[in-house]
Amino acid sequence: MNVFVVNCGSSSLKYQLIDAQSEVVLAKGLCERIGIEGSQIVYKPARGKRSGDKIVIQSPMPDHTNAIRMVLECLVNEDYGVIGSLEEIGAIGHRVAHGGEKLASSVVIDDEVLKDIEECCELAPLHNPANLIGINVCHDLMPHVPMVAVFDTAFHQTMPEKAYLYGLPYRYYTDYKIRRYGFHGTSHSYVSKKAAQILDKPYESLKTIVCHLGNGASICAVKNGKSVDTSMGFTPVAGLVMGTRCGDIDPAIVDYLVEKEHKTVHEINTILNKESGIYGLSGGLVDFRDIRKGCQEGDEKCLRAMDVFMYNIATRVGAYAAAMNGVDVIVFTAGIGENGDQMRKDICEQYWSYMGIKIDDEKNRLSGEDVVISTPDSKVTVMVIGTNEELMIARETMALVKE
Numbered sequence: 001m002n003v004f005v006v007n008c009g010s011s012s013l014k015y016q017l018i019d020a021q022s023e024v025v026l027a028k029g030l031c032e033r034i035g036i037e038g039s040q041i042v043y044k045p046a047r048g049k050r051s052g053d054k055i056v057i058q059s060p061m062p063d064h065t066n067a068i069r070m071v072l073e074c075l076v077n078e079d080y081g082v083i084g085s086l087e088e089i090g091a092i093g094h095r096v097a098h099g100g101e102k103l104a105s106s107v108v109i110d111d112e113v114l115k116d117i118e119e120c121c122e123l124a125p126l127h128n129p130a131n132l133i134g135i136n137v138c139h140d141l142m143p144h145v146p147m148v149a150v151f152d153t154a155f156h157q158t159m160p161e162k163a164y165l166y167g168l169p170y171r172y173y174t175d176y177k178i179r180r181y182g183f184h185g186t187s188h189s190y191v192s193k194k195a196a197q198i199l200d201k202p203y204e205s206l207k208t209i210v211c212h213l214g215n216g217a218s219i220c221a222v223k224n225g226k227s228v229d230t231s232m233g234f235t236p237v238a239g240l241v242m243g244t245r246c247g248d249i250d251p252a253i254v255d256y257l258v259e260k261e262h263k264t265v266h267e268i269n270t271i272l273n274k275e276s277g278i279y280g281l282s283g284g285l286v287d288f289r290d291i292r293k294g295c296q297e298g299d300e301k302c303l304r305a306m307d308v309f310m311y312n313i314a315t316r317v318g319a320y321a322a323a324m325n326g327v328d329v330i331v332f333t334a335g336i337g338e339n340g341d342q343m344r345k346d347i348c349e350q351y352w353s354y355m356g357i358k359i360d361d362e363k364n365r366l367s368g369e370d371v372v373i374s375t376p377d378s379k380v381t382v383m384v385i386g387t388n389e390e391l392m393i394a395r396e397t398m399a400l401v402k403e
C-alpha cells in the first residue's frame with residue numbers, strides 16, 4: 001500500500017509517498033512559501049524515467065489546497081510521476097504536533113478526532129491549525145482515502161506523573177492542562193526501537209537515552225520501551241538550548257526583560273523562540289556547520305555556543321541515567337546528532353567517561369550510517385542512528401488502516 005505522508009506547516013508542506021510494504025520512498029519533497037510571494041515546490045522522484053532528479057517548480061501557491069494539488073499532479077505526471085493515478089494512494093498519514101492527553105496514540109481520523117485535534121490548537125497554536133488545514137485539504141481532494149493522525153506528543157504519554165507535573169498550583173494542571181508533554185515523539189520512538197533491533201536485544205529490556213539534536217533538539221529517556229521523561233515541556237521551547245530557542249530558563253527572566261527592554265511579554269516570547277539558543281549565543285549563527293567551522297577557527301562566540309550546547313546535552317543525559325537508575329544505550333540522531341562527530345567524541349570524553357563510556361574514533365567518524373560508535377568494552381553502548389519520522393508515520397498509518 002502506498003502511503004502519502006504529509007507534514008503541514010503554516011507556510012510549508014513536506015511530503016513523501018512511501019510504499020509501506022517494502023518501505024521504499026517513491027517520491028518526496030516540499031512546498032515552500034505557501035501563501036507568500038515566491039512559492040515553489042521541490043519534487044524528487046525515486047523511480048521512473050526521472051528517478052534521482054530534483055525538480056523545482058516555481059508557481060504561485062496562494063493556499064495549502066493549491067500546494068497539495070501541485071504535489072498530487074507531480075506524483076501522477078507523465079514525465080516524472082511515480083504512480084499511474086491517485087487511486088494508487090491507499091492511505092494518508094498526517095504528522096500532528098499536539099494530541100494532548102486524549103490522543104495518546106495514532107488514530108484513524110474521523111469527525112470526533114478532528115474535534116479533539118482542534119481542541120489542542122490552544123496548546124500548539126503555531127502547529128495544530130496548520131496540521132488541520134493539511135487534513136481538511138486532503139479530505140476534500142481525496143475524500144475516500146483513509147487518513148491517520150500521528151502525534152509528536154503521543155510517545156511521551158507514558159511518562160509518570162512525577163516527570164510531567166510542574167511545581168505549580170495543581171489546579172493549573174486540572175483546569176488548563178499545564179504539564180510537560182514533550183515533542184519529537186515519533187523520532188524518539190523510531191530511533192529507540194531501531195537501536196534495540198540493531199543490537200538484537202528485546203526493546204522492553206533496555207534503558208535507552210535518545211538525543212535528537214537538530215534545529216529543534218530534545219532528549220528522551222526510554223525505559224522498557226516506554227518514554228519516562230523528555231526535555232521539551234509544555235511547549236517545544238523548553239529543555240535544551242536549540243538553534244534559536246532558549247531551552248530551560250528561570251521564568252523570572254521574562255518579567256525582568258519586559259522591564260529592562262521595554263518590550264511586551266509577547267515580544268520577549270518571540271525572542272526566546274526565534275533569537276535565542278545557539279543563534280543568540282553565537283551572535284547570529286544558527287547552522288551547526290557554521291558553528292563547527294567557527295570552533296575550528298577558534299572563534300570565541302562559536303566556542304561559547306558549542307560549550308553551552310554540549311553541556312546541556314551532557315547534563316541532561318546524566319539526569320536521565322539517574323531517572324532510570326542506569327542506562328544501556330545512548331543514541332545520537334537528527335541533523336547535528338548524526339553529523340557532529342567531533343561533538344559526539346567531546347561529549348563522551350569530557351562528560352561521560354565516569355559511566356565507563358569509550359568511543360571508537362574510526363566508527364565515530366562514519367557518517368550516514370546506523371552504527372555503534374562505542375568500543376566493545378564500553379559500559380554503555382553509544383550509537384548513531386538516522387531518524388526517519390516519515391517512515392514511522394507510514395508504518396503507523398498502514399497498521400491502523402489495515403485493521
Ligand code: AMP
Nearest residue numbers: 214215216286287288289334335336339
Ligand atoms: P534537522 O533539524 O534534524 O534537519 O537538523 C538541522 C541541523 O543539522 C542544522 O544545524 C544543520 O547545520 C545540521 N546539519 C545537517 N547536516 C549536517 C552536516 N553534514 N554536518 C554538520 N551539521 C549538519
